[in-house]
Amino acid sequence: MKVAVIYPEVLDMARYREMRKEFPPFGALYIAASIEAAGHDVSIIKLNPFNLHPDLSAFEAVAFSISASATFNMFLECRQYSNFHTSALLMAGGVHANLFPEQTLIDLDVDIVGIGEGEDTVIEILRHSDTRDFSKISGVCFRKNDTIYKTPARQIEKNIDRFLYPARHLIPIDDFVMSNRMSNTNIKMTHIMPGRGCPFPCRYCASAQTKVQYRSGGNLRQELLMLRENYSIDGFAVVGNDFILSKSNVYDICAEIESLNLSWATLSRVDRVDKDILTKMKSSGCFEIEFGVESGSQQILDAMDKRATVDQVINALRLTYESGIKNKVFLVHGYPGENMQTVAETIALLDKVGDWIERVSLFRFVPLPGTHVYKNAAQFGIRGTDADKNWDGDWGKYHIHHNHHHWWGSDKDFENLNHSFNELQAYVEQRWPSKYDRNILPEDRWQNQRQQLVKSDKFLRGHFKIENLIPDQRKMIWGK
Ligand code: B12
């Protein structure tokens, strides 16, 4: 079959004017690899403001890979205005579809939504494209007459070494081999995903408490060897959640890749590093760690359920610096409860540890769909979620770049938040100046793109019947 996998391209908002690319869409690339290996003819198509209505009429199946809620509007526009083959099988999956499967099915008017890990699901869906009887596939949601059926959840794969490498060869090289990405160097590099999931419960994070899956060092080494041979990379950056979850996995990876002489950067929590692991990481080529520090206020860290202390932040940054690895720090401003005092504590922390830090990325808090705060919005006094009575249906606002939305608190709280953000930003900018001018960023059409949703009367929000398709029901409905 001719299959199109559609993903939303998003540019690096910090370097928007240079049209600097973000890294590749791993969800789309992983399922594309699987589809290709099953013998189908796959094309990967990106949506961006210059290509929102691609002509899809040549494809017998289309897979929408909705990597974040913020990009859902782009898919809506594509779905409404692109040409599709009259009998094309339309599928959706990805982060947003995993969170809102039924709603995605309806809003995007697709035949089926895959929930969770997609490598095997997508193949099974394609196998049933003739009959359109998806009742025996686990981890899907589909519509039959006026009812939406959800099959039992798919067990996630225990051995992800079995998955094929992402189908990078189906996208232009410039979309995944870059030389302007790694901490102010021009190292020719690409991105790689050593594991999935995170057991921690941070309340602002949509990956919290997801099942952890590791790849072995040997499997990672093979992928890196292939990337070095085919694309002459000299380095790589880790994509995903926290790299150091299982220390034995990290030791295994370091031992396997040491002889490759690649420079690499990764992410970590502050409570996961110690002198030994840092020494091992350094000797296997690690030159930068990006730490999720978030705040210098213990009160805010606790409110976030970050399960980390300010002392651990100081310790991690010091040890990393002493081991010869650069530190990059991520900060989040404006989590519910943030005030002038907590921001002053963040600035005081930066004062203390600033000499050890190479780069800082500062974001404003956004209640991302799928997070604890989003699901419990009322408890946090958060407005603007789809639980609101008069919700505007705009998923495009859940993006983290230059987001000035008033999410919680009174007007006075918001005024103080804006004031303290400006102070923190001024501190960060003065100490770690960025190379672009914030004032000349164009409007972010990537995220603001929004079209009025055309919903059929029958399937208005909340007015459809949902059944969980357990085996007995299956029998009742289809007599099988
Ligand atoms: C890498 C990453 C990025 C990268 C690359 C994004 C990309 N294009 O993939 C960059 C830096 C560009 C990025 C940007 C953004 N990101 Co981001 N990102 C991630 C991160 C860390 C990993 C994503 C990933 O590769 N996962 C691994 C793949 C294998 O999983 P997957 O995408 O879910 O795909 C699997 C299944 O969903 C399924 N599947 C996928 N598509 C399909 C299709 C079909 C038909 C089927 C059946 C199955 C299927 O199969 C896949 C393989 O198993 C996640 C956190 C996380 N761990 O998931 C955040 C995350 C997805 N990002 C998030 C956000 C908010 C954003 C931004 C909106 C930030 C912003 N700019 O404001 C943008 C949006 C960009 C975009 N195009 O989606 C949030 C999303 C929350 C939400 N509800 O929206 C997350 C969850 C972060 C978090 N912890 O909260 N991101």
Ligand code: SF4
């Ligand atoms: S912020 Fe990091 S540690 Fe916390 S839940 Fe998300 S991925 Fe895990």
